[in-house]
Amino acid sequence: MEFIFRDLPPTEVDVDTLPNVEGFAFADFxxxxxxxxxxxRTAPTPEEQEITESVPYRQGSYDFSMIDNERFFNNREITYKLLYVGxxxxxxxxxxxxxxxxxxxHNWGKLVDTHEPVYYWWAKCKSVEVDDSxxxxxxxxxxVFTAYPYAYTNHNEGADYWDDVFFPHWIWQQVKFSVNGSQDVNVKNIGSRPVLSSFVVTGNVKAKGSFGEVSLNDSNYKQTQVVLDIGDNKIxxxxNGTIEFVFKREEMV
Incomplete structure (x- = not known):
């Protein structure tokens, strides 16, 4: 980013203002x-859905909030403060x-924030308060927006749009495979939670992994989804045919 500076003493020269580039988009706004x-902009982490039980004569309490090592959260609130001048x-x-x-x-829809250009929120507007001076x-x-606790990537995994690449947290990987016989592949989910993956399939392909085994073909692949765990998914x-795993990462950002 190029910054514009000027000397502090008074001047008659017009000063260029900084461009207005930060904000959000929702529906047609x-x-x-x-x-x-x-x-x-305020986007605190969401509140956890805690389930705890205390036992008499025992220090602390049992926490039953996790299933399969996944924590569960309520919707989060994202607040923007805007200023209009003149x-x-x-x-x-x-x-x-x-x-x-x-x-x-408007109902639930995409909330796009310039602060998180790689992701979008699934949200709806909760309230608008305006103060006139x-x-x-x-x-x-x-x-104030109410939003799903995790942000979604703008595009499906494997669709590497250069403008969306966030080098501190990104991988390039193959998610479409040609199958002729039997082969082992590894589909990685580097997101913050397990995600549902759907498919695009031609021919007849079987996929076997931690999610079990599914038999896919041209007529049934649209009705089939599997859960991809966080990290490596060895499948x-x-x-004989082709298979593509179609999913978006969900991130706690």
Whole structure:
């Protein structure tokens, strides 16, 4: 990113302002394109669904919150604070109404955040609160979304779009295989939790792994899904045809 600096003494020269590039998009609303400035973003980790039991005369308690080493969470809340500067009061009132119209009526959908460009949230708008300041000619909006606890990758695993590559946490891997006989493959899930994988299949292919064994062909692959564990998923493929594992990672970010 290129930064623009100027000397501190007074100057008559116009100063270029920083571009407005941070914000979010939901449904047909884009905060950047709509002229709102993002001033604050809050996305705390979600609350765990805890199940604990205490036993008399025993220190501490038993925690039954995990199944198969997976923790379970409630939906999380993501809060954005936006600022709109300028315009007369009646125009600011219009911006307030338009903000509520474009966010509140919609059901669950993609929430895209410039802070997490590799991922998106599955969310819906919970509330919109707006404070108008006549002294400063500004609008301050606080927008709360309720979201699924994990973020999804923008594209399916194996569809490596260069703009989505996040080098600190990324792998390039093959998820589509040609099968002629029997072979062993390893499909990795580097996400934060096990995920469901569907398939695209031609011919007749059997897949056997920790999820059991499934027999797939042109007519039934669309109705079949399996769970891919976190980490390595060693799978034996047999038959004749092609098979593609179709899944998105889910990340706790």
């Amino acid at each position: 884009d905060s950047v394109k709509s002229g709102w400035w993002l001033t604050e 315009e007369e009061y009646r125009n600011r009132k219009g911006f307030e109404q338009e903000l509520k119209r474009q966010l509140m009526p 006549s002294d400063d000619a500004t609008l301050e909006a606080s927008i 034996n493929l047999s038959g």
